[in-house]
Each structure stands twice: as structure tokens, then as C-alpha cells.
Amino acid sequence: MLVNLSQQGAKTLLTPANLTVLDFEPYPLGDRLLFSAIPTQEQSTGILDPILYQVSTGLAPQPPEDPIAVEQPPVAVTDPPGTVNAILAGSDYQILAFDLAPNGRTLVVQQVNKVNPNDFGTWVLAEGQDLQRLSTEPGGEFLIAPDSETLLMLQGQGTAIIPLDAAATTGEAERLDFLPEFGRVFDLTSNGTTAAMVDFNQNNPELRFTESLVLVNNQGEETELLNVDGGISDAQFDPTDQIIYALASRVLMTEDYQEQPFLTAVNLETQAGVELLTLPPQTQATMTVAPDGLALLFTAMNLSDTVTSPQPIWLLPLFTTTEDRFAATPSQAVPQPLPYQGLKPTWLP
Numbered sequence: 001m002l003v004n005l006s007q008q009g010a011k012t013l014l015t016p017a018n019l020t021v022l023d024f025e026p027y028p029l030g031d032r033l034l035f036s037a038i039p040t041q042e043q044s045t046g047i048l049d050p051i052l053y054q055v056s057t058g059l060a061p062q063p064p065e066d067p068i069a070v071e072q073p074p075v076a077v078t079d080p081p082g083t084v085n086a087i088l089a090g091s092d093y094q095i096l097a098f099d100l101a102p103n104g105r106t107l108v109v110q111q112v113n114k115v116n117p118n119d120f121g122t123w124v125l126a127e128g129q130d131l132q133r134l135s136t137e138p139g140g141e142f143l144i145a146p147d148s149e150t151l152l153m154l155q156g157q158g159t160a161i162i163p164l165d166a167a168a169t170t171g172e173a174e175r176l177d178f179l180p181e182f183g184r185v186f187d188l189t190s191n192g193t194t195a196a197m198v199d200f201n202q203n204n205p206e207l208r209f210t211e212s213l214v215l216v217n218n219q220g221e222e223t224e225l226l227n228v229d230g231g232i233s234d235a236q237f238d239p240t241d242q243i244i245y246a247l248a249s250r251v252l253m254t255e256d257y258q259e260q261p262f263l264t265a266v267n268l269e270t271q272a273g274v275e276l277l278t279l280p281p282q283t284q285a286t287m288t289v290a291p292d293g294l295a296l297l298f299t300a301m302n303l304s305d306t307v308t309s310p311q312p313i314w315l316l317p318l319f320t321t322t323e324d325r326f327a328a329t330p331s332q333a334v335p336q337p338l339p340y341q342g343l344k345p346t347w348l349p
Helices: 040-045 164-168 322-326
Strands: 002-004 010-012 019-026 032-039 051-056 084-089 093-100 106-113 120-126 142-144 150-155 158-163 177-179 182-188 194-199 211-217 222-228 231-237 243-252 258-267 273-278 283-289 295-302 311-317 336-342
Touching: 019 040, 019 093, 032 040, 032 093, 051 093, 084 106, 093 142, 106 142, 142 182, 150 182, 158 164, 158 182, 182 211, 194 231, 211 231, 211 243, 222 231, 222 243, 222 258, 231 283, 243 283, 258 283
Parallel strands: 182 231
Antiparallel strands: 002 010, 019 032, 032 051, 051 084, 093 106, 106 120, 142 150, 150 158, 158 177, 182 194, 194 211, 211 222, 231 243, 243 258, 258 273, 283 295, 295 311, 311 336
């Protein structure tokens, strides 16, 4: 569903009723979405065999602010909204996860053999080329870097940085780097020099059973921004790379184990943090920061709910004044409920 907030919330249904969408990502110009889906009639069978599709949004693409400094994205699609094209079917392999490069020209897919579960790995689909297997050991969660040429992927007890051109080579690819202490990469700054990662503190007895949000730059320097006794579920840089927003949780001192999630913002220059929002205990939340950095969307679902259903979507303004915006100092505000429901609200670029 495409919702245009600047046009009184005009809604456009993009995908057909015979497809159940599992995940999606926007292309850099906002003219298309990449999504995985299964036939709706197969949803009740419990057997997921997704296919990757493109769907046009019908939006006029917005060009880069600096077309000289930014690699040109693919030519915009002019198809009417809701035009769906299949991109990749699993055939012998089941598609598990995917990520679209920031330039919109490269796609990374994680797949497993439908007959042999030990045949598990990562493939690269570059524009104008055939699908090629990435020459590296299998891993977990992954994220394509802003340069669209390297991949950060969980491998073993850390995070590996792997060149995507390894898909065109034979033999094992040489990892560019390996960060053994960190278990997950949340986001990267726009220039790709700094990553927001989670440290599970397994090697620090004093911090055992806690999680830390850590910045790691390309010089190997580490800066801890947040430590919680619950967990850190997400972290995103704002468009200026001056602020990082984090969804985390703290453990409540109650008879039964409960975690209370909260949303916090940290100024990366001063490392001063402000807690923007506290959610009810036992709530699972998602967030997405607006491309202009002025607001974010979030959903909140009570974990006691037995059925996963579309959740109300909330808009949270991040700045009270223009001066606060220039000073990169978010402030607390009252969330505004939007008249929509969904499971993964995402701003288009």
C-alpha cells in the first residue's frame, strides 16, 4: 500500500490480491519497490517459496541533490502504479532474505537448497548479469554498504566485510575485514565510514547479560553510545549523520520477566542522549526515520497478542524548533496516530 501524506493520505494498492507480501525495499528513486511474495493460496500450507518482484509506484523520481558526487541510479520506471514484474524465482533454492544496494543496481540474496539444507549461501544479482554465488562461507544477517560494492555479514562470532565482486571470482573470497566482537550491523553512515553495531559483551564479565550500541569507524575506533540490560532491536542514522536513533529495552524489576522498550536519540558529536518515547512493557516496536530527518514512523505491538495483524502507525515529530534541528538536538513530542495500519511502514526516498 502506497500512502501519500502530502495528498490527504491518498492510498494506492500496489500489489495484487493473489500475492502475500513478505518483505520489501524501495529503489533509490522511489519509482519502484522490490518485494518478496508467495501466492496467497499457499499461505495456509506453511511452505514458503518466495519469488522476488518489482512493482512500480507511479511516483515521479527525485534526482540526487548532487548528481556529480552521487552515482546515478538506474533510469526511472514510467510504468503505471501497480505494474508487477518477476525478478527472481527460487527454482532449486528457497529465497530466505535479500538486500538492495543503495545504487539500485545490485541485489544480494540468501538462499538454501530445497533438497539439501546444507547447501546454503549468498548470491549476487547485478544489473545486466546472471545470478552468481558469492565466494564466501555462509553467514547470517547481511547489509550492503553505501558504496554498493561491499557486504557486511554475520559469520561465526563476528561480522565480515566482503567484496561483492567476489561473486565473479572462483575460490574463497578474501575478507576485507572481520570484526569479531560484534554480532549485528544496524546501519552505516552515508559515506560508509562508520557502522552502528551491537556488542553482546560476551568478553566482558562486568557487562555480561547486557547489550551495547557501539560506533565502529573504518580506522577500527570504537565508541559505546548506549548500554542496556534488555536488548537493542534497531538503530538508524539520521540523513545528516549527526544523530542516531535507537530502539532498545530495559528489564523491569517485576515478579515475572518483562522488558520495556524505549526510543532514544544520541547526538554523535556530543554523545548526549535524550529519551524520546517510552512504550508499554512487553511491546515489540519498529521504526523508520524520514528522509528529511524531521520525523519518524513507528508501530508497537503487544507481545501477548496471539495473532500478528496490521498495527496502528504513529508519526513522531523529532524537533520543536528550527534551531533544534540545526543543533541536531531532538526533543520529546507527543506521537500522532495516523489513520492507517500496517506491519512495516517505510518512507520512500
